[in-house]
Amino acid sequence: MKTTTKELCIQGLLVALVTISTMVFQIPVSATQGYIHLGDSMILLISVFFGAKYGMVAGGVGSAMADLLSGYGHWAPFTFIIKGIMGYLIGKIASFSEKNQKLFTPRNMTGSVLGILWMVFGYFVGGGILKSSFAVAAVSIPENLIQGFAGFVIFIVVGIAFHKAKIYKFVLTR
Template sequence: MEFEAIGAYAKPILTLAVLVYLVYIFVIKKEEFKKAQVVAISAIMTALVTVATIVIQVPTPPTRGYINLGDTMVMLSGVLFGPLVGAFAGGFGSALADAITGYAHWAPFTLIIKGLEGLVVGHIAYKREDFTGILIGTIIGGFIMVFGYFLVEVFFYGYPSAVVEIPGNTLQAVSGIIVGGGVGYIIKKRYPDIVSLIQT
């Protein structure tokens, strides 16, 4: 299968992701989450991830992808609101940006990679107020993103093309660590109650 042909499956996969997320909140964990807050915050952070991903796009011809600033909001989502929101906003928001800007063939992979990034950052950094804890969480999340795209690029385009992409993806990760982690840390210090918005 040609890599670009995968784009045809992007919309049903993204729709399924949303349905799974809603079922998880409203059915499986209906007693544990303040549902309205979770859905509202997830929607807001997803929109921010999508906009941050779209606003600056630098095409990378070797793998037919692009460099962007979406990781800033992916990491911020995880730092402020935990793994649930981090995973959904990171995965769905980033994949949605792929789907609507001509990179739909990347959307299914982005959904998984950026979702894992937000999940891990949220799991490690969400309940941490110290700078070190947030820094560690965002660094690990950034590594997951860079390595995840590297594996997909090796599979579809070969090792040389995948290596060319590492600096750009690393730049994305660093921007996420600095902006997402840094802003998240500042907000937590000044407005510590923000964490309680979706606590169980």
């Protein structure tokens, strides 16, 4: 499948959006040695509005770049995989299209929740590997749930604004 210049430009902008939204507002979390951020809400929006391919690349590359640029380089390979799969999973389940222009459908909400739960599980596994202890990594589960569901709330608020503005007419690429 050939990628058009327009698709490549959109993908680059979406990667930058995830990177910047992850970096611009960070709350350090001592239990996870990570941080709470706005990037997950962007992954949710991108994956629902643009689909699996865009969600996977923006989530994986954008989040890993944020880790590298924020001093969390040791997490970048895990983040690349975890957030890439998160975006892909959400985008595959989501049902937003030109025909179905409803943001809050059961499929979109289910995909978003499953994507967040995958992220929490992925960081639990990644933390277990990095810390050589899954018991120690389990401490991160509540903070990662808070991060994911805070992103979900922001996704809903921004999604309502985007939907009312009919932004999908300008960006829909499915």
